[in-house]
Amino acid sequence: xxxxxxxxxxxxxxxxxxxxxxxxxxxxxxxxxxxxxxxxxxxxxxxxxxxxxxxxxxxxxxxxxxxxxxxxxxxxxxxxxxxxxxxxxxxxxxxxxxxxxxxxxxxx
Amino acid sequence: xxxxxxxxxxxxxxxxxxxxxxxxxxxxxxxxxxxxxxxxxxxxxxxxxxxxxxxxxxxxxxxxxxxxxxxxxxxxxxxxxxxxxxxxxxxxxxxxxxxxxxxxxxxx
Numbered sequence: 001x002x003x004x005x006x007x008x009x010x011x012x013x014x015x016x017x018x019x020x021x022x023x024x025x026x027x028x029x030x031x032x033x034x035x036x037x038x039x040x041x042x043x044x045x046x047x048x049x050x051x052x053x054x055x056x057x058x059x060x061x062x063x064x065x066x067x068x069x070x071x072x073x074x075x076x077x078x079x080x081x082x083x084x085x086x087x088x089x090x091x092x093x094x095x096x097x098x099x100x101x102x103x104x105x106x107x108x
Numbered sequence: 109x110x111x112x113x114x115x116x117x118x119x120x121x122x123x124x125x126x127x128x129x130x131x132x133x134x135x136x137x138x139x140x141x142x143x144x145x146x147x148x149x150x151x152x153x154x155x156x157x158x159x160x161x162x163x164x165x166x167x168x169x170x171x172x173x174x175x176x177x178x179x180x181x182x183x184x185x186x187x188x189x190x191x192x193x194x195x196x197x198x199x200x201x202x203x204x205x206x207x208x209x210x211x212x213x214x215x216x
Contacts, residue, residue, distance in 0.1 A: 001161060003126075003127065003199070004125070006202075013204050017111050019111065048162055048164055052159060052160065056157075058125070090111055092213075093208075093209065094206045095209070097204055097205050098203070101201065101202045103200035103201060
């Protein structure tokens, strides 16, 4: 997974941090399908994901409204419920406004 | 590493995404020492980190000024330079204001 190619700030970041339960229980398949689905959402800018004991997924959106609309997509609602019931020991969602961005390739 | 116990928003999140070069080259030792040092910084709220091919570290700060002060700490400046020269193939830093937070344990 590469570093996301996001535009000049401001834009919205949704930081999803989680601790998984044991075993896959359909998680891998859902995660792949849901990422595919997110790519097609209006205002989707990019996604970055890593997991060792903790999992962190940051999705980037044009604005808070685009991020909120994604939260309400039917397939995503189903996954959120299954996440609470089965996949996640614990999790936290933080919605944030990116105000500055810098790196060797500029403001990306 | 547990999920960070952050207060009610607003607060500042610094999302650091990176791709490492091959080999450790002193990275592990620096990362551990720098995390120790960050804990003592005024306004430090917490840190979350995960890596597989991509690395994501999110540090949480009371406000933008606290995050900016940490960027200028001497030991951190040395690490930033060494990161650019040796440890990172590519990286991006995004500074963001967390406006909402939710999870099974509340606004954390």
